[in-house]
Amino acid sequence: MEFKLLSETEWAYPDTPLTTETPEISLEAAAGGHTGFQILAKACAGSVSILWDDKPLSADIFSLLPVVVDENTAPGLMTTTDYESCKGYVTKKAPFEVYDALMPYDKMKTGSSRAFYIRISVSEGAEPSVCTGRLVYKTGREECTIRISCRVHPVKIPSLFEASLGMLNFFDYDNLFLQHNVPRGSESYWSLFRQYVRMQLSLRCTHILLPPGSPLYHDGQLEGFDFSDAETAGRIALEEGAPFLCGGHIAHWNEWTENEYYPIWDADTGVTTLNGYFQLKKYFTGWADVIRRNNWSNQMCQSLADEPQIHNAGTYRILAAVFRKFLPGIPIIEAVETADLGGGVDIWVPKQDTYEKNREVYDLLKKNGEELWFYTCAFPAGPTMNRSMDLPLTVTRAVLWLGAAYRLTGFLHWGFNFYIGEDIFRKSCCPHKGKLLPAGDAHIVYPGDGFVLPSIRLEAQRAGAEDYELLWQLIKKDPQKADKIIASVCTSFTSYTRDAGVLLKARRSLFQALCSDRETDF
Template sequence: MKIYFKIGLFFLLLPIHSQDIGFSNLLKEVYPDKNEFNYPKNYKVNTARNSYSDVNIIIKTKVGDIIDFNAFSKTLNNIQFNNVKDVPIEENTGLDSRTEQFKGLINPHVIRRAPFRVFEILKPVHNNITAETKYSLLNLKIYIPEKIDSGNHFVNLSFRIGSKTFDLKLKVNVYDYVIPKLSESNFFYTNWFNLGKMEEYHGVERWTNEWYIMLDKYAKVMAEGRQNCIIIPGELIYLNDGEFQLDEQKMISFINIFRKYGFKYFESPHLLNRGANDDWGNPELKTRLKKVGYYSDEGKNEIASIINKIRDFTEKYNLKNQWLQHIADEPTSINAQCYVDVAKQIKEIYPEIKIMEATNTRDSLGDAIDIWCPIINDFQENLDFFREREKKGEKILVYTCLVPGGKWLNRTLDMEKLRQVYFGWGGSKYNTLGYLHWGLNQYKADPFKQSVVKHPSPAASSNNYLPAGDTHVIYPGKNGPLSSLRFEAHRIGAEDYEMLESLKIKNSKIHKKLINKIFKSYTDYSLNINKYLRVKKKLLKSLNT
């Protein structure tokens, strides 16, 4: 009897391993080590047409388990499973910028205290995955075509872990509204693309056939994320034997890759910068090619030669309304006069050209800019100034980078993904054109292994680090780029913007009422995902009648 008791006790003391599977909203943060979930087996999403319906599936099991799955739908054909991979967050975003160590202040507006890991990268898979952590996460991405019946569509999902099976059911309620195709999109959206990093991670040589194939894959992923603007490679405007050149054939071949997917805008490379040492205290900008001060004869000649070539190129290829001209990134009050003088010279040569810039100053730039791009905190805190610029026919979009932190909207990895969605809602509320970020794939370290990196500027202090994920929002996969949950959240926000703008035309009173339910400013918004989903359903219904 005693022996039987000991054997029974032994088995009772063995760790009991539980398995479970359930739906989770794409915007909800999920961790590989611990989560609190109810694991719902039935889920409903509401969607427009020419859009993607997204949902995540969280799986709790033991490391090493093989998880088999499949999906079946009578009416939805384009169904993609993604294995969501986790990444590290080594430090939290700072209360005002960078990371917390920059000023030593704790930022309470983060999803979790660092260090931790969070699910982020979308890697396409087919029928099974192997659990690498206590929790696994699958993403289900379903394309909803323009021509599909309104109403409910169903996806039946089956899972097997060893001898245990699970059945899940997804209901997709399709509304009448059609998201405009990218070539007709209204929300301006750009992430600056680093060709060198694409080449480094995929082993392709510039301007070869293999390179163009890979470039096409990147253009496709960007377009699926609603990015509709791309920056032109700087090397296509160059100095050769003392003469300024524009490589027409390579430039139009590059542009045509993106045109194929509906890109609307093409950003020129910057003409000037702060010099080799990134000198923020110098009032005179330096030219990019000859690296001389603008006010020298050589400097002014460089600008004139390049703008003349850009004018001829854009006129020849019908790009006058799509070309956006950068002068120098983030002009300040110190170098603003130089910036204004460059702009005057450019407009004398090419009056129709649109000058666009991420700005760090306002009044001192005068009438130099056609499309302003202030940091969101600068925009919100100086709203009257930018409203006055709009009265002059100028456009406004916003950007973020390592600034701002705290409760401001941004897209760092320790922020809620609803913040990325709300860039679209903020654009519709404030009548701004869209959003710019410097980091599509500007990796400073292996993005799979490191998310927080040292600020690359030579002038950066030892405690100056870029916040988690600031350098990138897509990842280099084995055969091409991989999207991320943050990139998909941005897409959702861009699609929401299109619906909100349509409602603004149809019924501005309801438009204003719906926005104010969840978004009041770039620091005052609801983080309740269910509340957001309820308001979005009302938005879809308002456009359905």
């Protein structure tokens, strides 16, 4: 039977060439971590099963679903149909299909898939060992056995409560009812939200974004805010094991170059006006009551207004001061476009190129005790590290290696489930302000029928987060060696390996460096 085995960090396509070589796969993992591989076969499977020998690991089987990349990532912003302008950094000429969405195998019709992803999970208490087993792939007439070997190293991925890397992915609450056709606020709505929270936690998100309060009016006058959705969401997130919650944005600019911010419920009233202050007072007083009533003070942070920049930095500081008056002690976390926000931000999150262009000043903030994360989004596009489906899959993973290299302690992305469009399986470049976002920029999961589907990019990003935790352990032990290993994978947000083999070799060196003074005779 013809097969093709691929790592978890390289793209598989419906037209990927197959071979007739005897299939076998060797994997490496840490306790509390994950690893995996992909299988493409000529014939659809009648059944796929995994049999372990004497030291079983947990394995989940997914069918790989093709997704259409309708346009390529443009050199500067959004997408392009000019392949000549982007062929130096994209993987294929759009439009093309790539296996990104992951459907749990037990939800697929038997015999309907020939592409699979195998996720292997290692328990936190796993002892160092080499676990062996076999995957049995059966079609109607043939059977093939794939030998599996997984070396569990004597190192551990910490729990989210002990993580060195913070992570926040923005969440779109409207898409729970728009894409899943469930009434907002219904039992099925919140049941789906619980699934999405579990998916975020599986990605190693430490912070769960809550929806903002909804304004309440009487005779056209603002009377207060309804925080019931935020309260329900927060309770579910904490029940599922989220370490932290993040309050949703409450203000935005109308024009990028304007110096004023406006409440999201009133685009005509500036936050620096007296009426704006009274509205903010109503909001923050009510929100503070919710936080106190639920004892969330030690688990809460707040985003106020996305991407403050040079034109509105002064207004943002006023907004932050009003917030601190009513919710003292709650940290403010913000994606920022300027460093001129001192006192207004507690967790600075510059975009990847913003950080590199202004590294000296951001590192000065860090040196003086400020906490720095970073984020990626549709701009800048081109070869800049992001999780677009036409960039090498190594990028989705390696971006967190570079976070470790720069000693940044968190990662943010705006697009967890912002499904924009009618069918993101056939058009993954979502429309935005008359243009198209790079493929997958708006989402890293997919809407299923009553459930949520992960993606191979989610698996790669989680792998990068786990790599970050191991790199951070080596940074504490031998920072020079850690930096050397990272440099073999990436040296900037535009300079990185496209070869999954290079990244996995570096990861092997990472394991060796961490285990050099530990028992490894297994």
